[in-house]
Amino acid sequence: MKKEEKQLIYTLLKTADAYESGYTRPQFAGEPVFQDDTEVSFPGVTGESRQSSDVEMPGSSPSMTENASATMTQSLTLDELNAKILRCTRCGLARTRNNVVPGMGVEHPDVLVIGEGPGHDEDMQGLPFVGKAGVLLDRMLAAIGLDRKTNCYIANIVKCRPPENRNPMPDEQSACFSFLEAQIHLLKPKMILCMGKIAIEKITGQNISINAQHGEFFEYNGIPVMPTYHPSALLRNEELKRPAWEDLKLFKKRLDEIKNN
Numbered sequence: 001m002k003k004e005e006k007q008l009i010y011t012l013l014k015t016a017d018a019y020e021s022g023y024t025r026p027q028f029a030g031e032p033v034f035q036d037d038t039e040v041s042f043p044g045v046t047g048e049s050r051q052s053s054d055v056e057m058p059g060s061s062p063s064m065t066e067n068a069s070a071t072m073t074q075s076l077t078l079d080e081l082n083a084k085i086l087r088c089t090r091c092g093l094a095r096t097r098n099n100v101v102p103g104m105g106v107e108h109p110d111v112l113v114i115g116e117g118p119g120h121d122e123d124m125q126g127l128p129f130v131g132k133a134g135v136l137l138d139r140m141l142a143a144i145g146l147d148r149k150t151n152c153y154i155a156n157i158v159k160c161r162p163p164e165n166r167n168p169m170p171d172e173q174s175a176c177f178s179f180l181e182a183q184i185h186l187l188k189p190k191m192i193l194c195m196g197k198i199a200i201e202k203i204t205g206q207n208i209s210i211n212a213q214h215g216e217f218f219e220y221n222g223i224p225v226m227p228t229y230h231p232s233a234l235l236r237n238e239e240l241k242r243p244a245w246e247d248l249k250l251f252k253k254r255l256d257e258i259k260n261n
């Protein structure tokens with residue numbers, strides 16, 4: 001296949017993805033570079049057997065592709081985006097969910113809180129963090145002056161419940177991630193708080209140890225991001241509440257600095 005044909009297919013797929021998610025990925029250094037197929041002859045091998053060099057991703061990885069910096073065109077409102085998410089059947093989680101959980105909160109929040117995915121209660125109600133962990137999350141946020149009704153938005157890496165509360169699979173995370181990217185672009189939060197390992201690893205594209213790196217600051221497209229313990233982990237292990245509280249105090253301090261500048 002000629003490189004022009006490959007580029008055309010790639011562009012069509014990108015356009016379809018943008019239409020579906022409401023998010024157009026920007027051009028960036030990790031875009032694939034297509035080459036013409038090259039036919040390689042081996043002794044005793046017929047012309048039907050080919051070796052091709054299809055796609056070259058110079059210096060990039062799938063996570064880099066998904067985390068491309070955002071200078072994007074965006075035509076949807078948050079409500080329109082969330083309406084699209086509600087209709088999504090992109091990954092296998094669509095078959096087992098009861099409700100899609102796009103997220104909830106205010107439109108231009110100080111803070112975007114990102115969890116991993118809906119659990120049982122969230123799946124039944126179509127709202128994020130409404131079970132026991134959600135009650136604890138609301139208390140944690142309230143302790144530093146945050147509230148989903150006034151200055152926060154709460155979303156997840158995947159918008160549909162993984163069965164039996166298992167971790168979302170990498171392909172499910174990848175299928176869903178452009179929705180979160182679009183939400184971040186529209187919400188423009190001042191800071192992002194990631195609850196647990198799955199959320200921070202997907203947002204940063206890095207391997208992160210929550211035990212070792214909770215409370216550190218990372219960045220997503222210029223937005224400060226901090227990981228801390230997921231409220232479910234705090235419910236399982238009371239001893240984690242103290243370090244989580246220390247994280248939240250640091251987070252609040254940085255947020256106040258940003259707001260006062």
Ligand code: SF4
Pocket residue numbers: 085088089090091092093094100158159160172175176
């Ligand atoms: Fe679509 Fe995300 Fe739900 Fe999968 S988890 S069906 S990608 S909304």
